C-alpha cells in the first residue's frame with residue numbers, strides 16, 4: 226500500500242516539473258468496469274491474444290474477431306470516467322499535465338475532459354470499412370449481427386484500433402516520441418509495460434533525463450530499472466489524492 230509521503234512526493238515532483246506527461250494503460254480504466262488485458266479476469270485469459278488480437282484474424286475470420294470486439298464495445302459503452310481519469314483532466318486544466326499518451330481504446334480520457342491525448346493504439350469510437358474506407362462512429366453501427374458490414378459495399382468494418390500485426394499510426398508515434406523526449410516527468414499509470422513500442426516511452430523519457438514514476442497496484446518490468454519509484458495503489462485512489470495535495474499547497478510544494 227501507499228503512504229501520505231508517497232502522495233506528497235509525487236505532488237511535489239509534479240509541481241516542480243516543467244513538463245509532465247502521463248502514459249496510461251488498461252489499469253486506469255479497471256475502476257470504470259473495463260477489464261484489463263493481462264492478469265486475472267483479463268481479456269487475454271478468455272481470448273487467445275495471438276488469434277483474437279491479430280489483424281489477420283479480422284481479415285480471415287471477421288465473425289470470430291468481432292465476438293471479442295463486441296464484448297469490448299459493450300463494456301466501453303457502459304463505462305464512465307472514474308476519479309483517476311478525472312484527476313488527470315484536472316491536472317491538465319491546472320496546467321500541470323502536458324499530454325496523455327494512452328494505450329487505451331475506450332475514449333475515457335476524452336470523456337473526462339483531457340484535450341491533449343495521444344491515442345497510441347487508436348480507439349473503438351470509430352469504425353472503418355476494410356474494403357472501401359467508409360468511416361463512421363461506432364455508435365451508428367448495429368452489432369446485432371456480426372461482423373458489421375458497410376452499407377455501401379458490404380465490406381467488413383474494422384474498429385479504428387491498432388491490432389497486433391499493424392503499425393502504430395505515424396502521427397501518434399511521432400507525437401508520443403516527441404512528448405517522451407521532451408518531458409522531465411513521466412507518470413506511468415496502469416500499464417504492464419510489456420507491449421512495444423508503447424513500453425519504450427518510459428525508456429525514452431528516462432534516457433532524456435526525465436524522472437519516471439509508476440502508479441500501479443503491482444510491480445512491472447519498469448519497476449526498479451526504469452522507474453524512479455512506484456506508488457503501489459490504484460489509479461482512482463492515488464491520483465485524486467495527488468491532485469488534492471497540489472490544490473492544498475502548490476506554493477509550498479514548489480520550494
Ligand code: OAD
Pocket residue numbers: 249250251252253255256261262263264267278328329346387388389414415416417418419420440441442443445458459460461
Ligand atoms: P495490461 O492488462 O497488460 O496491464 C494492466 C496493468 O494495470 C497491470 O500492470 C495491472 O497491475 C494494472 N492495474 C490493474 N488495476 C489497476 C488500477 N485500478 N489502477 C492502476 N493500475 C491497475 O494493460 P496494458 O498495459 O494497457 O494492445 O496493455 C498494453 C496493450 O496490450 C494494450 O493496449 C493492448 C494489449 O494487447 C493492443 O491490443 C495492441
